[in-house]
Amino acid sequence: MTFLDFFKPVPSMSADAVRRFLAENSPDSYNLIDVRQPKEYERGHLPGAQLIPLPDLNGRLNEIDRNKPTIVY
Amino acid sequence: MEGGIKAWNGMVATGTFEAGMAFFAPATDIREIVAVAWSMEEGSRRFYQRAGELLRSDPETVEIFRQLTEAEDAHKHSLLASYEHLTGRRADPTICIQKMGMAEEGIMEGGIPVKEALVWLQDREITEILDLAMGLEINAYDLYLKMGRRMEAEESGRIFAELAREEQHHLERLGQLLDSRL
Numbered sequence: 001m002t003f004l005d006f007f008k009p010v011p012s013m014s015a016d017a018v019r020r021f022l023a024e025n026s027p028d029s030y031n032l033i034d035v036r037q038p039k040e041y042e043r044g045h046l047p048g049a050q051l052i053p054l055p056d057l058n059g060r061l062n063e064i065d066r067n068k069p070t071i072v073y
Numbered sequence: 074m075e076g077g078i079k080a081w082n083g084m085v086a087t088g089t090f091e092a093g094m095a096f097f098a099p100a101t102d103i104r105e106i107v108a109v110a111w112s113m114e115e116g117s118r119r120f121y122q123r124a125g126e127l128l129r130s131d132p133e134t135v136e137i138f139r140q141l142t143e144a145e146d147a148h149k150h151s152l153l154a155s156y157e158h159l160t161g162r163r164a165d166p167t168i169c170i171q172k173m174g175m176a177e178e179g180i181m182e183g184g185i186p187v188k189e190a191l192v193w194l195q196d197r198e199i200t201e202i203l204d205l206a207m208g209l210e211i212n213a214y215d216l217y218l219k220m221g222r223r224m225e226a227e228e229s230g231r232i233f234a235e236l237a238r239e240e241q242h243h244l245e246r247l248g249q250l251l252d253s254r255l
Contacts, residue, residue: 046086
């Protein structure tokens with residue numbers, strides 16, 4: 001990641017748009033990443049979400065398929 | 074997602090990332106993975122069957138639990154069919170489960186012990202049972218989605234993806250029923 005990556009536009013989706021996206025797309029066609037802490041994930045998470053806490057994200061980018069759209073919360 | 078989890082006005086799964094998948098940890102091959110999934114489906118089938126028996130006074134609920142009981146049976150059959158397709162051999166999950174030391178436990182899809190769930194069912198309101206059933210299904214959906222991604226073999230991944238789709242459908246049915254009872 002370079003300094004310029006901070007300025008790449010990241011589109012955001014409303015919760016309703018995410019709900020529609022998840023309903024209309026096959027689970028293997030996207031990445032759904034929960035970047036909160038494990039305790040927060042434990043209390044409740046979107047079904048199928050992969051837990052990668054924000055502090056670990058940089059070291060675990062290889063777990064995210066770059067060829068698929070990624071939804072992060 | 075704008076607003077993060079707080080903006081998500083929908084059902085959530087609970088438990089640690091590995092929680093449900095831990096039940097599959099002792100499985101060393103597709104035969105044992107299928108056997109664990111099969112035993113979970115059997116656990117849920119027993120739960121829905123008993124819930125249907127206890128709620129006899131509500132025909133619509135009885136009918137949905139009857140359909141869910143049949144659906145869990147259908148899942149068991151499709152798991153066996155997938156196994157036979159993958160290996161070219163007939164499957165006997167009960168023997169496999171016994172060998173893995175899981176026969177006595179009897180767990181449902183959400184990882185809840187069947188025995189405890191059957192005791193819990195006594196004297197419960199319909200809405201409480203539907204709440205638990207939805208919790209069960211959302212965690213099963215979560216588990217199967219994650220197992221589907223974890224499986225390296227495309228075909229075994231597809232088994233879990235198909236189960237996940239079915240659980241999503243069950244959730245919708247239960248949610249509609251719960252809405253009509255609130």
